[in-house]
Amino acid sequence: xxxxxxxxxxxxxxxxxxxxxxxxxxxxxAETAPIGIIGAMDAEVASLKEAADITETREIAAMEFCExxxxxxxxxxVQCGMGKVNAGICAHTLIREFGCDxxxxxxxxxxxxxxxxIGDIVVSTEAVQHDFDxxxxxxxKGEIPYTGLVAFPADExxxxxxxxxxxxxxxxVHVLEGRVCSGDQFISxxxxxxxxxxxxxxxxxxxxxxxxxxxxxxxxxxxxxxxAISDKPDETEFVEYSVFEAEAAAxxxxxxxxxxxxxx
Numbered sequence: 001x002x003x004x005x006x007x008x009x010x011x012x013x014x015x016x017x018x019x020x021x022x023x024x025x026x027x028x029x030a031e032t033a034p035i036g037i038i039g040a041m042d043a044e045v046a047s048l049k050e051a052a053d054i055t056e057t058r059e060i061a062a063m064e065f066c067e068x069x070x071x072x073x074x075x076x077x078v079q080c081g082m083g084k085v086n087a088g089i090c091a092h093t094l095i096r097e098f099g100c101d102x103x104x105x106x107x108x109x110x111x112x113x114x115x116x117x118i119g120d121i122v123v124s125t126e127a128v129q130h131d132f133d134x135x136x137x138x139x140x141k142g143e144i145p146y147t148g149l150v151a152f153p154a155d156e157x158x159x160x161x162x163x164x165x166x167x168x169x170x171x172x173v174h175v176l177e178g179r180v181c182s183g184d185q186f187i188s189x190x191x192x193x194x195x196x197x198x199x200x201x202x203x204x205x206x207x208x209x210x211x212x213x214x215x216x217x218x219x220x221x222x223x224x225x226x227x228a229i230s231d232k233p234d235e236t237e238f239v240e241y242s243v244f245e246a247e248a249a250a251x252x253x254x255x256x257x258x259x260x261x262x263x264x
Contacts, residue, residue, distance in 0.1 A: 034067070034074040036100030036261055038090055038212060040107030043249035045079045051257055058260060060097065061089050067098070071261040076100055080208060083184050084129065086198035091215035091223075101103035102158060102222050104259065105212045106252040108245075109180070109204035109227035110187050112197050116229045120174040121255070122204045123162045124225035126151035130196045130205065131183030141199050144214060148234060150200075151179060152213035155222030158259075163226050165258040170251045178203035180225050184209030204229060228252060 022065075039045035051077060054068035076098045080090035087105075094100040109122060119201045128142045128151045135141050136246065144149040159177060166175040179202040187193055187205045196205055209225040216223035228248035 007027070015167050025143045032074055034076050035043045035263070036091070036094035036098065036103045036149070037070075037075055037077045037256055037260075038087070038094070038103065038105040038208075039077065039082050040079065040208065041085070041245055041249045041252070042079070043245060044106060045077060046082045047249060047253035048077050048112045048256060051133035051253065063090055063093070065093070065098065070257060071192075073263070075260060083207055084182060084211035085184075088211035088215045091212045092219065095174070095215070095219045095221050099222070102155070102263070103212060103216050104158065104162075104224055104226065104256055105209055106226045106256060107206060107208065107228070108230040108248060109206035109209075110193070111204055111229045111232045112181065112193055112201075113176070113178075114232065115174075116164045116176060116203065117174065118229055118232060118244060119251075120176070120229045121166050121170070121251070122180065122211065122225075122229065123159055123175060123177045124154040124180045124213075124227075125159065125177050126153045127180045127182060127210045128152075128200050128202065128227060129183060129210040130181040130200050130202075131185060132210075133189055147217070150219070152210070152217045154213070154224045158224035158263075161259045161263055162226050162255065165255045165262070166251075169254040169258050175249060176203055180213075180215055180227060181205045182207060226252060226255060233244075 047065055051096055052068045054066045056067045060067045063078050076094055080086045091103055107156050116174045133141050139145055140150055181200050181202040204227050
């Protein structure tokens with residue numbers, strides 16, 4: 001048997017590496033990576049699943065992950081449940097288990113800004129966790145230790161796509177871009193809202209977005225949060241929740257459908 005030269009062996013190894021890159025999980029596969037869609041409302045998730053061609057459903061961590069296509073784009077649709085732990089697990093699972101390369105998180109939120117009316121839409125520029133506080137150890141309020149960050153920035157391309165989707169699918173709805181404040185608390189009192197705005201500012205408060213943002217940041221995956229406003233801080237407007245939920249779910253589903261179809 002003839003001995004092969006070192007250059008020849010290196011050439012063979014290079015070919016093997018290139019071939020592996022074209023297989024599942026390689027660069028060619030990145031073009032078809034699914035978009036992860038995390039919904040909050042039953043009606044909204046049901047609408048998205050109805051609009052999609054669902055090919056497989058898997059249950060992980062008591063969440064139902066529905067794989068399929070929305071238009072021509074592969075997606076994974078899931079309802080994460082309430083709270084930051086659920087949301088963080090959900091986002092991480094979409095990224096690591098399903099290979100999602102972008103995350104869209106929709107749902108409802110309470111307004112922190114009187115410019116927003118019930119039914120209006122907030123698109124995140126960034127997200128903070130208003131209930132995270134280790135300032136006693138020398139960190140800023142809301143700062144996640146050893147990241148150097150209080151707020152995790154949303155992806156600019158996804159932000160622009162979300163705002164345009166609102167304008168195209170729900171032109172009667174007012175859309176603002178700004179900070180989303182998250183915490184494991186249902187904010188129902190003026191004093192709670194005042195504390196959040198004093199410490200963090202922000203347009204709205206809810207219970208999941210900050211964890212989605214942190215999970216995406218740690219995995220280097222773009223994200224955007226879209227929230228329909230369910231109540232106002234000055235309590236000058238009231239809408240029966242069942243009526244609001246139906247309208248908000250329809251708007252959020254249409255916004256996401258439009259986004260997915262338009263994203264390259």
